[in-house]
Amino acid sequence: MNIVGKVINGYLFEEALGSGSFGAVYRVSKGKTTYAAKVLAETYILEEFKSEQNRITREIDVLKNVKGKNLIKYQEDFYFKNEFGVIEYVIVMEYFEGRTLRSYLRRDIDLDTLISVFVSVLQGVRELHNTIIENEGIIHRDLKPDNIMIDDELNVKIIDYGLSKIIDFSSITSTGTQIGSPLYMAPEQLRDSKHIDYRADIYALGIILYEMLTQNIPYKATTLPELLLKILNDPIIPPRQYNSSISDGLENIIFKATAKEPFARFQTIDEFIEAFSKKNIAEELVTVGKYYAWVYREKDVTEQFENTNSADIIYPIHVQNWMKKLHQHFADNNFENVIIDPSTQRLSYFAFGSTKGLVDLPYAPKKGVISLEYLQNPQKRKEYIESWYATVSMGRKLILPYHYISNTDYPVDKVDEWIKMNIQLIDESSKVVENGKQKYAMISIGLGHLVFQSDKILSFFVHADVNGFIVQVSDMKQLNEQSLGSYLEFVLNLQKYTNKPVIALKVPIPLGFALIAKGVHGFSLGLASIDYFDEQYIKEEKDSFNLYSKFYFPQVLSFLTYPKKDTFAFEQIYNYFGCCDCEWCKGKSAIEIGTGDKGVQLHHWQLMLDEVEKFNQFEGEARVEYFKKRVDDALKNLDSIPREIMGSQKNTDYYKLLKNLKKII
Template sequence: MIGGFVMNDINGYSIIRTLGAGNFGTTYEVEKNGMSFALKLIRENILDKEAVNSKRVEREINLLKSITHNSVVKYVDDGFISDGIQKYRYIVMEYVEGETLEALIDRKTLSVSEACFLVRNIYSGIQAIHDSNIIHRDLKPSNIIVTNDSLEIKILDFGISKLIDASTLTTTGQGMGTFAYMAPEQLRSAKDIDFRADYYSAGAILYELISGEKPLKMNNQLEAINKILNERPEPLASKIPSVPIEISELVDILLKKQPFERNASFDDIVLLLEKYKKPDVRTTPKITKIYFNPNIEFLPMVIQNDAKAVVEYNNSHSINGAIFNAPQLLHSDKNYQELVQSNVRLIVDPYTQTLGYSAFTTKPTYKKIPYLVSALRKETPKDFLNNSSLQQRVKKVIDLQEHYNATILLSPYHFLEDNRDEWLNVDYNAYKEGKSYLKSAGINKPLYYGISFEIGEFEDINYIKELVNLVTSANPDGYYLQISGNFDTTNSNHYLSYAYLVKMLAESKKEIILSRVNDFSLGLIALGANTVSAGLGQSDNFKKEYLEREQGGGTTRRYYVEKLMGLFNQNILDDVLSTNAGKNCICRCDFCLGSSNTNQLYEFNNVIKHHVFVKNKQMLELSLLQPAGKMNKFLSNVEGAIQLTKEINKEKRIKNFGHSHLEVWRDVILEVSKSKLSEASHM
């Protein structure tokens, strides 16, 4: 019976029996040409009207029908019917014999090995769905059929919730999915979710299979919403001590409140579940993932005329790598090519962030960039509304970096004026296109996600959290940060936002390159960053005004003083070294050789080579330390710099020579290191 009328046939599919009814419609067993199918009937008035009008429903259903996997039910047909009053959309899928996982849970308890095997199959199935850019959105035991005693499964109803108008469900008290398995972000915004929502749901299922209980106990909708958003489930290991600690930790990660905290990749999850599907495995230390580059490194940002000095340094001492920019290489790549022969890590910044500002049109070298939208005007997000335009941009940007044999590739990125900047979505889509292009072109290199913005516009930690959730949903191979701000002032909010950005991104266990930042970077390393890049004797801060500056031209080189944690001009260093306390700042590196003659110290090549030498030594020392050791080292350096500055100023009052900013560095890094990310938004 449909809509009050008896209907035995739906466009050639004979109805055998009703299989069930749920949020999205009624499902029937049907038969056609001697074959059995399952047919889901959905009232057209609960479909997303915008999707229906734009024909998106047809596109989405065709995409669903294209998915083929052993653990996913196959969609085979779709169409429309009407009972004279109500219109319906139907979707036909293969008929699967078996029982729902919900029924299986009710009648028996699974061993840890059985639970791991079954959930491994769930993850394999949802990965096939995700590979087609579809999110299930309603993964729960009643939408999973266990097909045999071997615990093989079929996932049902994937992608259908995206076609439904959410208001038609919430007005009747129904949520998008069953609360017990619903990711927190689905309560915040049903549209702004990604694959990690399904990872959460599968993690909740694993929790229930092993413990016999749902992760959170909830008696009503209001309580459910509060607990999903705020309450942490009791760890499996404390509930059932015999559970392998790695499995307990995996479930804990999968049930994190913020998507960026669910940092286990598909490969990590499946590998671990494969391991424990065998019953005789012992527990081992906790899950750890390494960065693409596990070392702490300094990569000089080669600017203007210092490339030759960097090559000379590499020939005598060696560098870990370097960062060049595309306009610079298009002008001259002689020194870059010498470094290519040394087999060091090389990055070519495509400088797409500069192309959103008209100042680039005054610079002849920039006009040689092969991926310009126009040499006569700045580019805007509207230039990339067409997918083919975006694909061409991505291809040309990557091809240029490949031409120079860059070790790490950067996706095109732009400077974000605020948290609603249209470049956000353009850059996100560019990264996804970049990964697709690398795969199709057979290029096996990591692609990093560039992030650049004005820190003053992201002082609200919730903005940082939203940004991180978006960026990490692209599953980047690493991150390249170029943040605009004054990081030698006492504006603690700026430091706080930057520190939280790094700490949140560090949850993904990918390399974080800090570009153009001063020794505040040492605190950020203690929070999880692991590569620093800065100009030599200059460019230890990045500011938006650099993008708007029509004429180039470098600033006067300054000398890096490790014990004072900063760059200083010659007048200040003269004053510093004239004091007894300041004698502690004398450098005995291979280039300074203990000299206090500032004319010698500020000689062009010495400033550069000294800077590289000291930073390389600094990073090597940090590489040998555990996280707690990195934090202690940073705090010790800051306290030492503060005390030394006080002693120098006691002997001789020096203008523009203080330590207040160092105290802010210390306080911010300490606070962020101790904070829980789930509580960051309350600041």
């Protein structure tokens, strides 16, 4: 029906401005004032809501109460009967001379202007959220570039708030509907559009910001069902893939706003706005490589080493009661440069009951384990977090509570739930940590899940409110060329997308150096005999003691192992490569070095620091080239070892790892 040129209820309908599946918008005038009128078909509304017509009245009441410079103002509403006898419903609003944000984005606009416009959009949505009706703020529900207007002076107006609750999600899922509003709908809104909160608007704003800065959408989909599945399950395409000029900080804002879980997003518009006032357009993180010693029982070694060196340490808190002197040593130094690991992941396995230090932790369960179901209980989770912080609060650097994501005591389909629970623990525990303390998020996961779900894991963790990340991966002995590449890419992307330091925990030495060469902040491994993390060690509480010792040889970038009681084997290989002149080996015979665990551990610690310092003398590609040369030299040196000394080295884990690193670095 054409109503242009007609006067209805005193309004002259001058021009049709646009139309949609539920009605049309017109420019109208009354006296000397111009307005915008949205005409909705009464039959459409009744079909959508059936017996819920009273909701329309409530939503119009919302429009009447909204005030704000970035919001279109309500004028009035009325019904009329068209020429076919069909009742039409009209909502008259302020007329704003401008264009939609979608139309505006077709121009060539600089980054600063785009951000300024977007902050104005945020301010408009804040005005909406701060308008209280029946003790609740208003949720827009249908934010998209078509519902944002902008004029030539860059004034911004938000339109269509209040109407999207009238036009329910069911109206956009019919056959043949084009991809439109669903793109901006949060996952929880797709599942249940009537029970959402402010954070659904925050998600939509994140998608809008993505579109503004990239001129692209964050999912590749050709049909509506495909798009909906991607919104529910897939991470967004990193914005920098489309626009490399976007800073890491700005990209991180987008990642946080578009997180799948509401609790992982900005919780308020004020928090969203604040992100732009921080140093969010930060330059890429410049890292100085670091080695972190995993100190478990080595009290004497630690004290002796720290007499002459400044060391960075990761310390599992459960040893505090049976290594009291070690704990006191850290306390005497105010836990300087010590990251405290809460040992929480071990509490999810029944075997923890055989380790007294774990049983004595105040947050250890009195019976059973810390299960997924246990953590899903809000009250138990709250008590768990409070008890954790009371135990570790003396520290200055804290790993937040975490659990092994690939827990094999659970079906494989529970992995996503473990991921989400770890994110929730990070979110809730970070809020109880006092200002001035550094917070680290641990990602503890199986190699297979990391390889095949790396994008999903990144999408969950990149927005965490922490100072850094620690990555611990099980099954590292199974590294092949493909999985090694996936691991390296994951760690590098985690640091890149968050602009926060990442520490790779319990990795073999050559891989640690490869990470340092590529710009990752740090790596860590223990001073004792086990080089890798494996779930079996915490599932079965295997003792790390074995009958072999290890000694780091820089000539091969690796440990070489030998039987503890066979000093002759060590003496042969030690003499083959020449004596070590580090301060812990200098002046000692091979037999003296090979028969003392403490001396070997001090040597290892010292050489890790020395090696990392050598890498730090190079920058960028020069550091990578230095690593490549070291790998080539190491392979040649391993090949050169006479069989009568240590047999063939070509079947060892280190040899295979070096060969694979040479291929992918």
